[in-house]
Amino acid sequence: MFVSHLHGDHFGGLPFLILDGQFSRRTGPLAVVGPPGTATRLADTMECLFPGSSTTPRRFAVEVTELAPGTSRTLCGVAVRAWEADHPSGAPALVLRLDLAGKTIAYTGDTAWSGAIAEAAADADLLIAEAYYRDKHIPYHLRLADLRAHLDQLTARRIILTHMSADMLDAPQEPSFEQARDGLTITL
Ligand SMILES: [Zn+2]
């Protein structure tokens, strides 16, 4: 599980995933990769939601790896590289690039436009990009307008938009971008 940053809408599902593993008798380890602070914030969140759950013995290990911006690692067969996003969240937020099985996936997380996005997405098979609003400026977030303005720098073969407000979801889709939806499965 790769986590871009430690806001609730991006990592808040982890306690439920871990508890689901516990109740469905999971045995394989769960690798969680996120920014510095992930281990503590995950334990704090588990304690807040389900007191005692962060120390309950389980049949599977939760292996947290913290990745600083500007570093890269290979974990579980995935080569991951991280850049610092422009998005305060009580810990450094990351723009991620994952290489696995001969394919490359980049993910903006939440961030204001930054050159890191173009670097992370260079020649990628897929860029998953935040597109919060079409034109409305929200500090530390990406708009469709930002992606459009920098489209010539984005060399990923596919761009799928996510993190969309109603303003985006209600508007007609544009040919340069696909839109994510709940339950979407992507084949590369
Ligand atoms: Zn955020």
Ligand SMILES: [Zn+2]
């Ligand atoms: Zn968010």
